[in-house]
Amino acid sequence: MKTTEVTSLRSLAQNSKMWPMLTDIANQLQWPVNGVMVHMSPDDWKHVLSAGFKKEQRVAAGMDGGYVILGQRTSKFSKEEMSEFIELIYAFGAQHGITWSEPAEVCP
16 A cells, blocks of 8 residues: 655644735735736735746636636645745745835744
C-alpha cells in the first residue's frame, strides 16, 4: 500500500497575519476593476494575489453572461505555501508603497 505524506495546513497565526495585510492593501491601493480604478475589498485582494501566487486563473461562465474568476482557497494552503504567499504579499506591498499596520514577523 502506497503512503502519502500529510502536509500541515496553514496555521491560525498565518491566517491572522494575512488578513491585516490584505486590509492594508485594500485601504491604500486602488486597482482597475471593469476599467475603473477602485479600492477593492480584502477578500477581492486575496483572490487577485492568490491567483498570482498559484499562477493560475480559473474562469467560469456567469449565469447571465460574462465571466466569473474563481479564486484560490488559501484555507487549503500548506504552512509552507502560506509562508510563501505572505512573502508574496510583502513583495507586492513593497512594489506599491504599502505601509503595513503590523510589524513584519515570521509566522509558524
